Amino acid sequence: MDRWRTLDLTEEFVELVRRAATVLPADMRTAIAEAKGQEEPGSAAEGALETILLNVKMAEEHSTPICQDTGTPIFEIKYPYGVSTKALSEQIRKAVAIATQRAYLRPNAVDSVTGQNSGDNTGEDFPTLHFQEWDQDHLHVDLILKGGGCENVSTQYKLPDAKLGAGRDLEGVRRVVLDAVFQAQGKGCAPGVLGVAIGGDRGASYIKAKQQLLRPLDDTNPDPQLAALEQRILEEGNQLGIGPMGFGGKTTLLGVKIGALHRLPASYFVSVAYMCWANRRASMDVTLRDDNVEVNYA
Amino acid sequence: MHRLTTPISDEEIRGLRVGDTVYLNGLIMTGRDAAHKFMIEHFIKGTPSEEELPLYNELKKLLDGGVIYHCGPVVKKHEDGTWSFVAAGPTTSIREEVYQADVIRHFNLKGVIGKGGMGPRTLQACREQPAVYFHAIGGAASLIAQAVKEVVTVYKMEFGVPEAMWVIRVEDFPVVVTMDSHGNSIHQQVEEASRARLEALLEAD
Numbered sequence: 001m002d003r004w005r006t007l008d009l010t011e012e013f014v015e016l017v018r019r020a021a022t023v024l025p026a027d028m029r030t031a032i033a034e035a036k037g038q039e040e041p042g043s044a045a046e047g048a049l050e051t052i053l054l055n056v057k058m059a060e061e062h063s064t065p066i067c068q069d070t071g072t073p074i075f076e077i078k079y080p081y082g083v084s085t086k087a088l089s090e091q092i093r094k095a096v097a098i099a100t101q102r103a104y105l106r107p108n109a110v111d112s113v114t115g116q117n118s119g120d121n122t123g124e125d126f127p128t129l130h131f132q133e134w135d136q137d138h139l140h141v142d143l144i145l146k147g148g149g150c151e152n153v154s155t156q157y158k159l160p161d162a163k164l165g166a167g168r169d170l171e172g173v174r175r176v177v178l179d180a181v182f183q184a185q186g187k188g189c190a191p192g193v194l195g196v197a198i199g200g201d202r203g204a205s206y207i208k209a210k211q212q213l214l215r216p217l218d219d220t221n222p223d224p225q226l227a228a229l230e231q232r233i234l235e236e237g238n239q240l241g242i243g244p245m246g247f248g249g250k251t252t253l254l255g256v257k258i259g260a261l262h263r264l265p266a267s268y269f270v271s272v273a274y275m276c277w278a279n280r281r282a283s284m285d286v287t288l289r290d291d292n293v294e295v296n297y298a
Numbered sequence: 299m300h301r302l303t304t305p306i307s308d309e310e311i312r313g314l315r316v317g318d319t320v321y322l323n324g325l326i327m328t329g330r331d332a333a334h335k336f337m338i339e340h341f342i343k344g345t346p347s348e349e350e351l352p353l354y355n356e357l358k359k360l361l362d363g364g365v366i367y368h369c370g371p372v373v374k375k376h377e378d379g380t381w382s383f384v385a386a387g388p389t390t391s392i393r394e395e396v397y398q399a400d401v402i403r404h405f406n407l408k409g410v411i412g413k414g415g416m417g418p419r420t421l422q423a424c425r426e427q428p429a430v431y432f433h434a435i436g437g438a439a440s441l442i443a444q445a446v447k448e449v450v451t452v453y454k455m456e457f458g459v460p461e462a463m464w465v466i467r468v469e470d471f472p473v474v475v476t477m478d479s480h481g482n483s484i485h486q487q488v489e490e491a492s493r494a495r496l497e498a499l500l501e502a503d
Binding site for chain 1: 317319370371372374384385386387390413414415433435436437438439440441442443444472474476484485487488489491492493495496499500
């Protein structure tokens with residue numbers, strides 16, 4: 001337990017940031033490659049996906065950012081008993097500043113009152129850190145880099161919604177989420193992945209929606225009703241024909257992941273976190289074995 | 299597939315249709331919010347001061363038949379004082395809608411590169427001038443930086459790195475025409491078609 005207290009993981013966090021910014025996860029790459037095969041040969045949609053795949057390859061080879069907008073770094077940390085979250089917070093803030101110096105991150109933290117960019121990606125509640133103690137004896141850290149273009153098209157609905165004919169049930173959820181995909185058009189850098197949350201208060205709902213983005217594209221929702229809804233929205237979203245970059249085409253969405261929270265009787269929120277094709281996520285496990293610290297990235 | 303080099307002729311522009319893939323070559327200039335506001339206020343609505351005249355003359359030469367790129371790059375400065383682009387994807391273009399048509403007309407611009415498309419005023423200017431809107435691939439920052447072969451010079455560094463006007467030489471910069479000089483806009487077409495499909499999907503339950 002004392003060992004957790006004296007551990008300095010700053011360089012490991014820098015490496016986690018580097019991986020997230022420069023290496024697109026394998027499931028995303030596979031999905032984009034498969035989508036390219038489904039678009040009309042010679043179409044703008046196919047060309048866009050080809051350029052994206054080439055860019056992903058180059059970014060990894062040169063260890064440069066996949067996208068110049070490296071977004072909001074969101075850290076989800078699960079820690080065993082004995083870890084100091086204060087120490088980890090300090091190490092993570094130091095790590096994002098170092099990663100910015102090394103040009104893995106663009107300076108993205110702007111003071112909302114003065115307009116000043118802090119220059120190192122640290123600021124008030126920046127980066128975003130969520131801590132949760134768990135029963136396991138190792139440390140697990142997930143990181144998402146959430147870009148600004150797709151954050152701007154993310155949205156929240158309050159059901160019932162008369163205009164969309166959306167009541168307080170899963171059919172209502174389907175209606176508003178399809179509307180969100182339509183409203184976004186190509187502006188969130190389609191094809192995107194949707195993280196959706198049903199319920200909660202407004203704040204909890206958005207956080208839950210973003211956490212859905214951590215799920216691998218090929219997992220199955222343990223709730224059969226939500227699993228069916230995910231599949232249906234994925235298929236129907238792609239029938240909208242918006243296509244990569246909004247050029248028109250078969251691929252508008254690469255994944256839909258839905259989670260649910262308990263809600264007040266009076267409220268029924270549906271939050272849609274739109275993530276661009278550059279769905280940059282990386283994770284790290286830290287295990288203590290006697291005197292050794294074992295670090296694994298994924 | 300088209301391969302074009304700046305300065306681009308009116309005939310070449312009229313030959314482009316929405317959906318065409320184009321590889322751009324030659325000198326282009328980055329310009330986003332601050333640059334557009336500056337050009338309008340100091341050169342188009344106002345008259346260039348004596349101090350600004352050399353820059354105005356440079357821009358007139360560079361932009362005649364030229365292309366502006368909506369981009370705030372990540373750059374690297376080398377020890378010998380030269381620059382290179384590290385990551386340089388497009389930024390959202392619609393913020394320049396209030397300025398773009400006047401900039402296209404004043405400088406005889408043949409193209410604008412960005413992402414997300416632009417509105418009716420720009421489309422009208424594209425038809426008259428003629429000019430086109432080139433859509434770069436959002437997020438393809440490493441790839442586009444590789445297409446930037448040389449940073450020739452930079453104007454208005456006081457706007458900050460992302461907002462400065464970077465004159466760059468590009469080689470086979472891949473873009474797609476999404477607004478052409480014949481009044482067509484993919485953005486308009488896709489929005490209308492997807493609206494009809496959404497309505498059909500909401501009919502069923």
